[in-house]
Amino acid sequence: MPTQIIVGVDGSAHAWRALDWAADYAVRHGRPLELVHASRALVDDGVIPKDALGRLVAEREDLLAEARQYALKVHPGLDVATRLDRTDPGGALVEGSEHAALVAVGSRGLGGFEGLLFGSVGLYTAAHARCPVLVVPREAPYPAEAPARIVVGVEDRPGESAMAGWAFEEAASRGAGILALHAVGGEFGSPRRRVMEDLELSEALAGLGEHHPDVRVEQLVSDRAVADALVEASRTAALVVVGAARRTGRIGMALGRVNHAVLHHAHCPVVVVPIDR
Numbered sequence: 001m002p003t004q005i006i007v008g009v010d011g012s013a014h015a016w017r018a019l020d021w022a023a024d025y026a027v028r029h030g031r032p033l034e035l036v037h038a039s040r041a042l043v044d045d046g047v048i049p050k051d052a053l054g055r056l057v058a059e060r061e062d063l064l065a066e067a068r069q070y071a072l073k074v075h076p077g078l079d080v081a082t083r084l085d086r087t088d089p090g091g092a093l094v095e096g097s098e099h100a101a102l103v104a105v106g107s108r109g110l111g112g113f114e115g116l117l118f119g120s121v122g123l124y125t126a127a128h129a130r131c132p133v134l135v136v137p138r139e140a141p142y143p144a145e146a147p148a149r150i151v152v153g154v155e156d157r158p159g160e161s162a163m164a165g166w167a168f169e170e171a172a173s174r175g176a177g178i179l180a181l182h183a184v185g186g187e188f189g190s191p192r193r194r195v196m197e198d199l200e201l202s203e204a205l206a207g208l209g210e211h212h213p214d215v216r217v218e219q220l221v222s223d224r225a226v227a228d229a230l231v232e233a234s235r236t237a238a239l240v241v242v243g244a245a246r247r248t249g250r251i252g253m254a255l256g257r258v259n260h261a262v263l264h265h266a267h268c269p270v271v272v273v274p275i276d277r
Contacts, residue, residue: 004032004081006096007104008089008121009067014106016067018136021269022104023071024143025134027078028173031101035067038085038092060084090124097129104134107263126263126272127244127255132166134239136269146238146268148176153230153242153258154204155182163243163273164205168212170271176238177216180205183229184221197221227261234266243275 007022009015019035026033037060044053064082071080085092097103105122126133140146152167154160164180171178182201201219209217222229234240242262244255255263255272263270 014138018104018106032079038089042086090121094128107137151233151237151240167241183226
C-alpha cells in the first residue's frame with residue numbers, strides 16, 4: 001500500500017509552500033515525507049568538469065538538508081527522507097508516484113531548464129502521476145490558516161466516487177466542510193431542470209456523508225462554466241479537488257480543458273485525483 005508523501009524541492013518560493021502543505025498532510029495522515037530534488041545537470045557525462053559537478057551536487061544536497069531541517073522544525077518527529085536524482089524533475093516525481101499516496105509540487109519554480117515551472121514540470125507531473133497530485137500556488141496560505149472548506153467539482157462522470165471520497169477524507173482530517181459544486185455551463189432553462197440537477201448531485205454524493213457524518217456538506221448547482229465556477233469557489237477554499245480520467249492503455253491522466261484552467265487560475269491549492277472510467 002502506498003504510504004509516503006513526495007514533494008518536489010527546487011529552492012523556489014512555490015516549492016517551499018508546497019513543502020508546507022505536503023508536510024501538513026503527512027502529519028495529519030501519519031505518513032512519512034520524502035523530499036525530492038532532481039536535475040539532469042547532475043549527470044556525470046563529462047560536460048561539466050568534475051570539480052564543478054561536485055560543487056553542484058553538494059549545493060543541491062545542502063538544499064535538501066535545509067528543506068528537511070525546516071520540515072522538522074515545523075513538525076518535530078515527522079519522518080523525513082531526502083532523495084537526489086540525476087534525471088529530469090518531472091520524471092523523478094512521476095516515478096516516485098508509483099509508491100506514493102500523494103505528490104506535491106509548486107505551481108511555479110525557478111523556471112528555465114529544471115525549475116518546477118507549472119506548464120512544464122508541474123503540468124507533466126499532474127498529467128502523468130499514478131496517485132493524487134497536489135499543486136500549490138505561491139499565494140496559498142499556510143495550511144493552518146486556510147479556510148475550513150474543500151471544494152470538489154462533480155460532473156456526474158463514471159469513477160467520480162473515488163475523487164469525492166478523497167475530498168471527504170481530507171475534509172474529515174482537517175475539520176473542514178465540503179462544497180460539492182456542479183456547474184452546468186448555461187442557463188437552466190426551466191425549474192424542472194434545476195431540480196433534476198440538484199437530485200443528480202445528491203445522488204453522486206450518496207453514501208459519502210454516512211461514512212463521514214461529521215463533515216458538513218453544502219451542495220451548489222451553478223449555471224456558470226465549470227472552470228469559472230471552480231476558480232471562483234477557490235477564493236474561499238483550502239483546496240479544490242478535481243478528477244482526471246486515467247488514460248486507456250497509456251500512463252497518466254487526461255487532464256482536459258477544465259482542469260488545465262483550474263490549475264492555472266485557482267487561488268488555492270488544487271488536488272488532481274485519478275479516476276477510472
